[in-house]
Amino acid sequence: MADLNSVRVIEVCKVAPQPSSPEDYSVTPDALPLTLFDLLWLRFAPVQRLFFYQISNSFETTTLVSKLKASLSIALQHFRPLAGNITWPQHSPKPVLTYVQGDAVSLTIAESHADFHHLSNRSNFVEAKEYHPLVSQLPISHEKAAAVAFQVTVFPNGNGFSIGTSMHHAILDGKSSTMFVKSWAHICRHLGVDPSGTALPDQLKPFFDRRVVQDPAGLEPIFLNQLQNLDGPNNRSLMVTQFKSPPADAVRGIFVITRPEIEAMKQWASTKMAEMIKNEKQSDHHPHLSTFSVTCAYTWVCLAKAEEKQSDKPVLMAFSLDCRSRFDPPLPANYFGNCIAGRAVVADRKGVLGEDGLTVAVNEISEAIKSADSDGILNGAETWVPKLYTAVSSEERFMGVAGSPRFGIYDTDFGWGRPSKVEVVSIEVTGAMSLAESRDGIAGDVEVGLVLEKHHMQAFASVFAKGLQDL
Numbered sequence: 001m002a003d004l005n006s007v008r009v010i011e012v013c014k015v016a017p018q019p020s021s022p023e024d025y026s027v028t029p030d031a032l033p034l035t036l037f038d039l040l041w042l043r044f045a046p047v048q049r050l051f052f053y054q055i056s057n058s059f060e061t062t063t064l065v066s067k068l069k070a071s072l073s074i075a076l077q078h079f080r081p082l083a084g085n086i087t088w089p090q091h092s093p094k095p096v097l098t099y100v101q102g103d104a105v106s107l108t109i110a111e112s113h114a115d116f117h118h119l120s121n122r123s124n125f126v127e128a129k130e131y132h133p134l135v136s137q138l139p140i141s142h143e144k145a146a147a148v149a150f151q152v153t154v155f156p157n158g159n160g161f162s163i164g165t166s167m168h169h170a171i172l173d174g175k176s177s178t179m180f181v182k183s184w185a186h187i188c189r190h191l192g193v194d195p196s197g198t199a200l201p202d203q204l205k206p207f208f209d210r211r212v213v214q215d216p217a218g219l220e221p222i223f224l225n226q227l228q229n230l231d232g233p234n235n236r237s238l239m240v241t242q243f244k245s246p247p248a249d250a251v252r253g254i255f256v257i258t259r260p261e262i263e264a265m266k267q268w269a270s271t272k273m274a275e276m277i278k279n280e281k282q283s284d285h286h287p288h289l290s291t292f293s294v295t296c297a298y299t300w301v302c303l304a305k306a307e308e309k310q311s312d313k314p315v316l317m318a319f320s321l322d323c324r325s326r327f328d329p330p331l332p333a334n335y336f337g338n339c340i341a342g343r344a345v346v347a348d349r350k351g352v353l354g355e356d357g358l359t360v361a362v363n364e365i366s367e368a369i370k371s372a373d374s375d376g377i378l379n380g381a382e383t384w385v386p387k388l389y390t391a392v393s394s395e396e397r398f399m400g401v402a403g404s405p406r407f408g409i410y411d412t413d414f415g416w417g418r419p420s421k422v423e424v425v426s427i428e429v430t431g432a433m434s435l436a437e438s439r440d441g442i443a444g445d446v447e448v449g450l451v452l453e454k455h456h457m458q459a460f461a462s463v464f465a466k467g468l469q470d471l
């Protein structure tokens with residue numbers, strides 16, 4: 001019997017940027033030296049996303065694939081460095097992404113007879129391993145690392161297809177990676193329909209000039225030195241560092257928190273905090289109560305309950321702030337690269353598991369967000385490289401956050417409508433929760449994606465649903 005989960009690779013092709021006019025050449029550089037923000041992620045696991053598209057009418061695989069290929073080539077014309085590779089030659093003080101004529105992006109075309117509806121349904125759990133054949137690996141060696149790689153998988157029995165994206169985190173943060181995929185989608189949607197559609201709207205035009213990134217504290221040489229000593233002295237390796245492997249029975253789940261539930265949580269936390277201030281248990285009169293702070297806090301609390309670790313150790317969380325608008329003067333919103341800063345949050349386990357757990361967690365996250373304004377975005381950054389790479393390899397539970405409900409990821413329409421589901425596949429190794437705005441377009445609803453051992457996922461689902469009911 002044929003293995004229904006198996007994927008047949010039809011073709012692994014190389015897609016080169018479409019040749020540009022001389023004016024475009026002056027706008028899009030061929031080389032991008034990595035900035036201090038990029039360097040932090042040099043040895044980090046690639047960010048993999050999987051977009052599922054249901055097609056209402058029957059479709060021709062060849063037409064679909066040729067449109068996706070042609071539009072990728074045009075999109076790469078605007079983002080030419082993405083077709084290149086990161087290297088760190090001995091003569092170069094720092095790693096650099098360089099495009100040379102002939103470089104191209106790897107695009108795998110595959111066919112699957114797996115159950116498309118099961119894989120693309122947001123209501124059921126999917127085994128983590130079921131997604132593995134749908135996302136290609138980013139070619140990375142000690143000497144050379146590709147910036148991006150893609151896979152298109154068609155499901156002829158399910159009337160649908162998926163696009164798997166693998167992106168190097170030292171080249172693209174969430175904002176940039178979304179900008180690129182939306183640009184590809186924009187061009188694909190307009191290809192053959194509107195001749196002017198291959199030009200990009202302003203918000204999707206990448207801004208590459210690295211001179212806007214300042215390093216007054218001289219962090220770059222510190223990061224470079226730390227990276228070279230991550231595993232052995234004088235090591236210029238570009239290989240992904242050791243991440244924990246996900247449990248064999250890991251499952252993926254998506255949980256939605258609605259706008260009214262978010263508002264109720266904000267209200268609850270606000271009342272509780274006011275009581276604590278009155279009882280002098282807390283001094284802050286202006287907690288940062290946002291969709292982000294309550295969503296992360298609620299997920300964190302539910303996870304701590306579901307995982308039931310018998311330990312006195314604190315619970316840990318970390319997240320990134322987009323710094324583009326936080327600098328003075330701000331960086332352009334379409335700055336392409338990494339412009340995110342990390343914040344770690346530590347909370348007392350008993351407090352998080354207690355009656356006021358949500359308030360405790362919101363308060364810690366709130367403090368961390370506010371510290372970016374009060375202490376400066378780059379405060380403590382000298383320790384980010386060792387802390388990040390120790391955290392990802394440690395057996396200690398560390399809740400990270402990938403994606404953002406601000407990215408509008410469900411607006412990524414290649415011409416066959418909005419995706420039925422988008423997942424951040426790589427959270428299975430980073431242990432992060434993923435955030436996105438709700439697929440159904442209900443303003444303010446948020447989707448939280450998680451990968452957990454099966455019994456923890458079942459426990460999480462029940463704690464999560466019960467907590468929302470009790471609001």
Ligand SMILES: CC(C)(COP(=O)(O)OP(=O)(O)OC[C@H]1O[C@@H](n2cnc3c(N)ncnc32)[C@H](O)[C@@H]1OP(=O)(O)O)[C@@H](O)C(=O)NCCC(=O)NCCSC(=O)CC(=O)O
Nearest residue numbers: 047173174177289290291292293320321322401402403404
């Ligand atoms: C640090 C933050 C998470 C904190 O978010 P908060 O929402 O709590 O705080 P904030 O100050 O930004 O916004 C507070 C309130 O202002 C309003 N507001 C401000 N800016 C807004 C915007 N651009 N769009 C919509 N609303 C906005 C909202 O009403 C919000 O409240 P309310 O929400 O209640 O209405 C965020 O500022 C941020 O930087 N987000 C982006 C993080 C990011 O880039 N992550 C990806 C990392 S890379 C990665 O993970 C890889 C990958 O994804 O590929």
